[in-house]
Amino acid sequence: MKVTVVGAGAVGASCAEYIAIKNFASEVIILDIKEGFAEGKAMDLMQTASLNGFDTKITGSTNDYSKTADSDICVITSGIPRKPGMTREELIGINAGIVKMVSTSLIEHSPNTIIIVVSNPMDTMTYLVHKATGLPKNRIIGMGGALDSARFKYRLAEALGAPISDVDGMVIGGHSDKGMVPLTRLATRNSVPVSEFISEERLEQVLQDTKVGGATLTGLLGTSAWYAPGAAVSSMVQAIACDTKKIFPCSTLLEGEYGLHDLCIGVPVILGKNGIESIVEINLSTSEKAHMQESAIGVSATNKLLTL
Ligand SMILES: NC(=O)c1ccc[n+]([C@@H]2O[C@H](COP(=O)([O-])OP(=O)(O)OC[C@H]3O[C@@H](n4cnc5c(N)ncnc54)[C@H](O)[C@@H]3O)[C@@H](O)[C@H]2O)c1
Ligand SMILES: O=C(O)C[C@H](O)C(=O)O
Numbered sequence: 268m269k270v271t272v273v274g275a276g277a278v279g280a281s282c283a284e285y286i287a288i289k290n291f292a293s294e295v296i297i298l299d300i301k302e303g304f305a306e307g308k309a310m311d312l313m314q315t316a317s318l319n320g321f322d323t324k325i326t327g328s329t330n331d332y333s334k335t336a337d338s339d340i341c342v343i344t345s346g347i348p349r350k351p352g353m354t355r356e357e358l359i360g361i362n363a364g365i366v367k368m369v370s371t372s373l374i375e376h377s378p379n380t381i382i383i384v385v386s387n388p389m390d391t392m393t394y395l396v397h398k399a400t401g402l403p404k405n406r407i408i409g410m411g412g413a414l415d416s417a418r419f420k421y422r423l424a425e426a427l428g429a430p431i432s433d434v435d436g437m438v439i440g441g442h443s444d445k446g447m448v449p450l451t452r453l454a455t456r457n458s459v460p461v462s463e464f465i466s467e468e469r470l471e472q473v474l475q476d477t478k479v480g481g482a483t484l485t486g487l488l489g490t491s492a493w494y495a496p497g498a499a500v501s502s503m504v505q506a507i508a509c510d511t512k513k514i515f516p517c518s519t520l521l522e523g524e525y526g527l528h529d530l531c532i533g534v535p536v537i538l539g540k541n542g543i544e545s546i547v548e549i550n551l552s553t554s555e556k557a558h559m560q561e562s563a564i565g566v567s568a569t570n571k572l573l574t575l
Contacts, residue, residue, distance in 0.1 A: 268292045268508045271338040271377070273369050274345035275299035275308045275327065277490070278385060281497025282342055282504075284312055287323040289501060291508050296335050298328045300345070305329060336376040340504055343396070345369050346386035348491040355387040355443055355481070356569050362386050363395055363573055370396045381406045381507060381542040384518070385500060387491075389442045391569045393518045393531040398575045404520040405543040411442025412516025412533035413499040418480035419449050422473045423456075426465050433457050438477060439516050439533045439559065446562035447478045447533075452552060506538040519543055526556075527563050530570060 270286055272279045275297045283295050299305040309327030316322070328334040335341065346362035349355060366386050373380060382402065384393040393409030400407070415438035424431040435455050440448035451470050454461045462470060476483070484492040506513045517536045521527040524546050525534055535547040551559060 268340075269294045269296070269338045270504055270508070271296045271298060271335040271341040271373065271380075273298045273335075273341065273343050273373065274386070275301070275305035276344065277348070277493035278496045278500070279342070279344040280308045280312070281493045282344065282385075282500040283308070283325060283497075284315075285498050285501035286504055287312060287316070287321045287325055288319050289505055290321040290323060291505055292323050295323055295325045296328060296338065297325065298330065298332070298335060300330050302329050332372045332376050335373060338373070338377040338380050340383065340507055341373045341377060341380045342383045342385060342500055342504065343369055343373075343392075344385045344500075346392075349387065349485055351486045351489060353485075355389070356391075358387050359391060359569065359572055362388075362392060366392045366395055367399045370399050374400050374402065381408065383500060383503060384409045385496065387442075388569055390518045390531050390533070390566045391573065394520070394570050395573055395575070397520055397531070398573075404522075405541050407520070407531075408503065408536075408538075408542055409442070409518025409531055409533070410496075410500050410503060411518055412438055412535075413503055414496050415442065415447050415449070415477065415480065415533075416516055417495055417499060419454070419473070419477040422476045422480075423454055423461060426469050426473050427456055427461060429456050434461075436461075437516050437535065439535065440562035441532050441566045442518065443562075443565060444479055444482055446565045448555060448558045448562055449474045449477045450555065452555070453549075503538060507540065507542060510540040512537050512539045512544060514538075514547060517543065519546060521546075524548055525551075525559060527559075530563060530567050532559075532563055532566050
C-alpha cells in the first residue's frame with residue numbers, strides 16, 4: 268500500500284505521522300514544493316520509527332511527482348491555511364490553482380489512485396478535483412466531516428461529563444463555519460439519545476461550538492489546526508487501505524442524493540478499497556433537510572467562484 272501526501276506542512280506531516288504509527292501502509296511519500304522541506308519532514312519522522320514501533324517507509328520529495336508513481340491513495344494538503352478572522356472560503360484564490368495543478372500531476376503518475384482532498388475551502392476543492400481530473404466519483408473524497416464529527420464528539424463528551432468513547436455523533440453538510448450540520452437528534456451516549464441527559468440549550472451550545480471548531484483553534488493557534496485533521500485523514504486512509512467499510516461523513520459529488528445535484532458536500536459514505544463504496548441516505552428531519560439545503564447553497568456559491 269503506497270500513500271502519497273502532497274504538502275509537508277502541519278496537516279500533511281501530522282497525517283503522514285498517524286499513517287505511519289498505525290502501521291498499515293508499506294510506503295508513504297511526502298511531496299512539497301519547498302526545497303528540501305518534505306525530505307526533512309520524512310527524515311525526522313523516520314527517526315521516530317524505532318521509538319514508535321512502525322515499519323512504514325517514509326520518503327520526501329521536492330516536487331518530483333515520479334516518486335509518487337502508482338500510489339494507491341493520494342492526499343492533498345497543499346495550500347495556505349487561514350489566519351484568525353478569516354473564513355475558509357477566502358483561501359480559494361490561492362488554493363484553487365495549487366489544488367488543480369497538484370491533482371492533475373498526481374493522476375499523470377497514478378492513474379488508478381484514490382484522492383483525498385483536505386485543502387480549503389475543502390468542498391469546493393473536491394469539486395474542482397472532479398472537474399480537473401474527470402476521475403470517477405468514488406475515487407475523489409473530501410475530508411471534513413470526519414474531523415467535524417470528532418470535534419462534535421469532543422464537545423458532546425464535555426457537555427455530558429462522559430468519556431468520549433461512550434459518545435457517538437455525526438456532522439454532515441459543508442465544511443464551513445456556517446454550513447456544518449451537526450446531527451444532535453441522532454447523537455447518543457452508549458445508544459441512549461443525548462437529549463435524555465442534557466438540556467436543549469446545552470445541546471444548542473454544543474452545536475454552535477462544533478460549527479466554529481476550526482475557527483476557535485485558528486484563534487488560539489494563529490493558524491489552523493493539524494493534529495485532529497491529520498488523525499481524521501489517516502482514519503479515512505486506513506478505512507480505504509484495509510477495506511473496513513466503515514461509515515464516515517465525507518464530501519462527495521452528489522447527483523440527486525439528499526435532493527442535491529452538481530456539488531460536493533458532506534454526507535455519510537461507506538469507505539472501502541474502492542474509495543466511496545456507497546453513499547448512505549439517512550432520513551433527515553424537516554429542519555435538518557432545511558439546514559442541509561442552506562449549506563448546499565453556500566457551497567454552490569463558492570463553487571461559482573472557480574474558473575473551470
Ligand atoms: N479539510 C479540513 O478539515 C482541513 C483541516 C485542516 C487544514 N485544512 C487545510 O489544509 C491546508 C494545509 O494546511 P496546513 O496547516 O498544513 O498548512 P501549511 O502551510 O502548514 O502547509 C501547507 C504546505 O503546502 C505546501 N505547498 C504549497 N503549494 C504547494 C504546491 N504547489 N505543491 C506542493 N506543496 C505545496 C507548502 O509549501 C506548505 O508546506 C490548508 O488549506 C488548510 O486550510 C483543511
Ligand atoms: O479551520 C480551518 O481553517 C482548518 C480546518 O478546516 C479545520 O476545520 O480545522
